[in-house]
Structure formats: C-alpha cells, structure tokens
Amino acid sequence: xxxxxxxxxxxxxxxxxxxxxxxxxxxxxxxxxxxxxxxxxxxxxxxxxxxxxxxxxxxxxxxxxxxxxxxxxxxxxxxxxxxxxxxxxxxxxxxxxxxxxxxxxxxxxxxxxxxxxxxxxxxxxxxxxxxxxxxxxxxxxxxxxxxxxxxxxxxxxxxxxxxxxxx
Amino acid sequence: xxxxxxxxxxxxxxxxxxxxxxxxxxxxxxxxxxxxxxxxxxxxxxxxxxxxxxxxxxxxxxxxxxxxxxxxxxxxxxxxxxxxxxxxxxxxxxxxxxxxxxxxxxxxxxxxxxxxxxxxx
Numbered sequence: 001x002x003x004x005x006x007x008x009x010x011x012x013x014x015x016x017x018x019x020x021x022x023x024x025x026x027x028x029x030x031x032x033x034x035x036x037x038x039x040x041x042x043x044x045x046x047x048x049x050x051x052x053x054x055x056x057x058x059x060x061x062x063x064x065x066x067x068x069x070x071x072x073x074x075x076x077x078x079x080x081x082x083x084x085x086x087x088x089x090x091x092x093x094x095x096x097x098x099x100x101x102x103x104x105x106x107x108x109x110x111x112x113x114x115x116x117x118x119x120x121x122x123x124x125x126x127x128x129x130x131x132x133x134x135x136x137x138x139x140x141x142x143x144x145x146x147x148x149x150x151x152x153x154x155x156x157x158x159x160x161x162x163x164x165x166x167x
Numbered sequence: 168x169x170x171x172x173x174x175x176x177x178x179x180x181x182x183x184x185x186x187x188x189x190x191x192x193x194x195x196x197x198x199x200x201x202x203x204x205x206x207x208x209x210x211x212x213x214x215x216x217x218x219x220x221x222x223x224x225x226x227x228x229x230x231x232x233x234x235x236x237x238x239x240x241x242x243x244x245x246x247x248x249x250x251x252x253x254x255x256x257x258x259x260x261x262x263x264x265x266x267x268x269x270x271x272x273x274x275x276x277x278x279x280x281x282x283x284x285x286x287x288x
Binding site: 005042136 | 183259261269275
C-alpha cells in the first residue's frame with residue numbers, strides 16, 4: 001500500500017504540518033533533503049522543471065531553486081538554521097513570487113526512525129500570519145488539482161464522533 | 168484580496184471554532200431549529216444564535232424565512248471550496264513524496280546489490 005501524505009492545517013492557526021512515512025531509513029530520507037542532486041529529482045510534481053540556483057546545505061548556508069511550468073517561473077529561497085544528520089533540518093523558506101518580500105516561513109523537518117528500517121517525516125511550517133499560511137496553501141504550491149470532500153468529511157466525522165461519544 | 172479569497176477567509180474563520188464545527192456536524196445529519204442545535208451545549212440561546220450568524224455570513228448554513236421556526240440547513244458549496252483548497256497543496260506534496268519513494272526504492276535495491284556483490288568477492 002502506498003504511504004499516505006497527511007497535511008494538517010487547522011483553521012485559524014499560523015502553522016501547518018506535513019506527515020509522511022517512507023520505506024527507507026532516516027539516513028536516506030534525510031540525505032534526499034540536503035543533497036541537491038537528489039532533491040532536484042523529487043520536489044514538485046512531474047510536470048514542473050526544477051533548477052537549483054544555489055545550494056549550501058549547512059548551518060547558516062542558503063539555498064535557492066526555481067520551479068518552471070509552461071514558461072512560468074516560481075523561485076523559492078531560504079537559509080538553513082540548523083542541520084542535524086539524520087534527525088532534523090530547520091530553516092527559512094520564502095516564495096519569491098509574492099507581490100512583496102518579507103513573508104518568510106520557519107520550517108522544521110524531523111526524521112523519526114521507525115522499526116523495520118522505516119522513517120516518519122514530520123514537517124512543521126510556521127507562518128507570520130494566518131493569511132500567509134492560507135495563501136500558501138491556496139496557491140497549492142502552484143498546483144491545481146481537486147480531491148473533494150475528504151478533509152472536511154474527516155473533520156465533520158471527528159466532531160460527530162466526539163459528540164456521540166460524549167452523549 | 169479577491170472576493171473568492173474573502174469568502175474563503177470567512178469560511179475558515181467560521182470553521183476555526185469547535186462549537187461551530189459541532190453545529191455543522193449536527194446539521195450534516197439534517198436541518199434543525201435553534202433550540203435543538205443548542206441542546207448539547209452549555210450555552211445560552213443568544214450565544215448559539217451568534218455562532219449561527221457567523222456560519223450564515225460564511226454561507227455555510229441557510230436559515231428558513233419563518234420567523235418562529237427558522238430551521239438551519241447545511242450548505243455544502245463553501246465547504247467544498249475549503250476542502251479543495253487544501254487538496255491542491257496536498258497534491259503537490261503527494262506527488263513529490265511518491266517520486267521520492269521511487270528514488271529511495273531504486274537506491275536501496277542498488278545498495279543491496281552492491282552489498283551482495285561485495286560479500287561474493
């Protein structure tokens with residue numbers, strides 16, 4: 001069975017979480033995040049071309065990359081605050097295509113070891129405002145695909161379940 | 168900010184409150200009047216009415232015209248916009264991680280092969 005990607009963005013909050021498990025040990029999943037030759041292979045959907053403009057994956061180093069689709073370029077940049085192999089990466093992230101600069105995100109990605117040589121990735125993004133977060137999600141990272149009511153069904157089911165068990 | 172984004176902000180503002188989510192969950196099972204909606208909550212009717220107004224402004228519910236009995240009905244369309252909204256972002260990461268899976272599989276089978284070759288020497 002395919003591993004499921006979980007995006008948790010509670011209404012009204014300035015943060016979001018991305019959770020995903022991998023059938024590989026933390027060392028490999030971690031490396032895929034800091035090695036530019038590997039990173040370029042997987043970040044973004046297949047129909048985006050990715051170019052690394054700058055890559056200095058160490059404490060205080062910075063990075064820049066560009067996604068391109070049908071002539072549209074989307075540039076992203078940031079600074080690595082702390083890299084602890086193979087446990088965590090903490091750094092900033094900014095989309096250069098916004099009307100103004102300064103909307104910076106603080107990102108923490110943790111790689112937790114699971115039994116059987118597997119890894120759980122937990123990413124937290126903290127935004128400067130709820131609007132910033134909602135804007136980033138609404139842009140879909142420049143992607144436009146629908147997946148229906150799933151998230152909301154889950155939310156409503158949760159409330160309904162909580163209700164009936166409380167009754 | 169575009170009108171669509173304003174609408175979405177109102178939807179998310181409305182969804183940010185647990186009481187309002189519980190009200191929506193109740194209405195997902197069928198229409199109900201204020202009294203009935205208020206029953207499970209330790210809240211005054213005016214307080215519940217306030218929550219209903221927020222939901223109504225976000226167009227998440229519709230209220231009947233009858234002055235006495237104004238049943239509330241769940242409106243699905245804004246909820247769909249709200250769930251589509253997160254779907255796009257999820258799709259981005261889902262596709263990325265699927266690609267990462269492929270890479271990890273490839274590199275691990277390569278490592279395994281090399282390991283077998285080394286031990287064969």
